[in-house]
Amino acid sequence: MVLFSATLQPLHYTRLRLGLACLSIVANSLTAGGVFIFPMFSPVLASQLKLHQPQVTTIILAGMIGQYPFAPVVGKVIDLYGPSTCSLTAATFFFTAFISSSLEISKTSVEITKPSTSSFYRLTFFFLLAGLGTVFSYFSSLFSASKLYPTHPGLAAGTTMTLFGLSPLLLSFIGSHFFVDSSESLDAASLLKFLAILTAVIHTAGAFTFRKNFIKYADASYIESMDNEAITETSPLVTQITPVQSTLASCDGGNSQHPLKDRYFWFLALYCSITIGAAEMVISNIGTIVLSLPNRSTIVDMPFQIISSATSKHIKILSISNTASRIIVGFLADFISPVTTCLPIGTVAHPRNKRASRTVFLTIPALLLSIVFFWMELGGDDRGAVWILSVGVGISYGAIFTILPSIISAVWGGRNFGRNFGMMTYAPFVGTPLFSYLYAFVSAANSQGKAICEGSLCWRATFWVSCAACLLASYSTISFWRRWRDQV
Structure with a gap:
């Protein structure tokens, strides 16, 4: 081979x-x-x-x-x-x-x-x-x-x-x-x-x-059998032209136990619940966050059309930063932190030239979220400050969702990859309502009877909690690195 x-x-x-x-x-x-x-x-x-x-x-x-x-x-x-x-x-x-x-x-x-x-x-x-x-x-x-x-x-x-x-x-x-x-x-x-x-x-x-016989052997950077040569465990590898080393091994990942019996799976779920939940709280409420703050260029009430334009601008910023993050992080992760991969024929490919653990791409988004929440506490006095929040949340949200599938596959194996990834999606299902209702109750408590809450008090307590929670999530990735650094 x-x-x-x-x-x-x-x-x-x-x-x-x-x-x-x-x-x-x-x-x-x-x-x-x-x-x-x-x-x-x-x-x-x-x-x-x-x-x-x-x-x-x-x-x-x-x-x-x-x-x-x-x-x-x-x-x-x-x-x-x-x-x-x-x-x-x-x-x-x-x-x-x-x-x-x-x-x-x-x-x-x-x-x-x-x-x-x-x-x-x-x-x-x-x-x-x-x-x-x-x-x-x-x-x-x-x-x-x-x-x-x-x-x-x-x-x-x-x-x-x-x-x-x-x-x-x-x-x-x-x-x-x-x-x-x-x-x-x-x-x-x-x-x-x-x-x-x-x-x-x-x-x-x-x-x-998508049929199995249609996608039988994928990725042109992989394996092709010699037409007249049988594939055995002793078949030579042409290592000088390949970025990976391959061995016949189990494709169950480095952790053979069921993910729900692994405490690190629960730690990762808590991480996702905090980071994705906090990010989706901002994404779903960016309009009222913008409208809660005055515009630095005028002290009079803004026309509805201008207010709508300001809200639309931040929706676009979130979308663009999210999209760009997914592409850039995906490329960087594959270049800096290639993971052990289960090949279509049942062998395991071990990466070469691994420069850093892929867990760094979990640490950075959590830190970035805590920074932008802290920034809003210090500098969130007008609408001009919200763009930093929008960019930071968009980048972090896209990065986390991009890196999750490869980490789950590398740690708990590709055999039940779909099931394991599906179970992890319960995390934002829990985290997003928690952070969103926190924002809603804090905003309602400070609305003073108005339809839309005005002032930084509308979200200040929410962002303090979110900042602390994201710092905790960032700290938890140290344990991920210690446990998974050989795999991811």
Whole structure:
């Protein structure tokens, strides 16, 4: 057996198949965020279906909740049956959810005066299915990318996550440009029907390109057998042209026990709960954080349009810094901290020239979060200071999600990678509500009867708690480094 450089093609894997698989990953990722453009449908549900705000909120929560709790189940499915099955399942859920929602809206008369309880329940269920479709699609793309490029897990994960993050932007652009009439009203039923067809076609195609015999040997930097040479444990390795050393070994990772029996898995879950929870608290409340502070350029009240522009600017800053972080961190992690990888044929590749432990990419985001929270305590007197918070949170959020998959795979093995990664997603499911409700209660306590809380007291206590918690999370990574430095 020999190891070839990245310029050679893997065995039984043509350029066409590689291209189609990559194209499917891109297409799946860019069309999987339909549930995140729900705000476009909110006015229609309120005006045409006469749904109250709590009902509208419940429907979108069903879409969001449909992702987190079922992630371990989806992970187990992908471990057992592969990304092809997940992509086909996503196609089924998306089509059912979107076409049913379209029919529900189109059949409801604009003449009704009271909300239909049955419509509310049905739409809640349909968006729950859309949430399930989202996580199936996400896992199918992420793990297909990991199989295609196992020597570059950080870059593969970062690129896939970046495309997934761009999905709401693309779909909202399509909706606002092609499904809005002259009166600026959204044709929600037609847009949902379009999403149903689009996601069904793309994810069904993905089911074919993600088949096991289609992605049999991935990553051109890996293994190719000599046509006339049998592969044995004593087969020579051409070490001078390969970045890794390979040995026949177990692919169960350095820790053979179940992750839930490993205290370090719980420590990592606590780390994710704190850092991701604090970051998502800021992301979901950046608008009211901005509006709580005065504008340095004027002492008079700002027009609503300018206020909206200020809020939109920070949403864009968060998005751009998050996207850039995923790409840059993925590349740097693979270059500075290559991880031990399980190869498609069952051997383990040990990296060479490891310059630092990958746990440093957990330490830095936690430290950065604590710094930007502390900065807001010291310098958060006007809206001009919030951009540092937005940049810091965006970078940290993207970095953590980019580095997590490779660490989980290297520490607890690739055999149950999907299940283990899915279990870890419960951490933000717990952390985000905790930090978000802390922010909400502190803000409400200092609102003085106003609709929007004004002044730094609206979030000062929340940011002190968040700063301390992120410092604790950063300190905890020292124990990760001591335990995992040989693996990551």
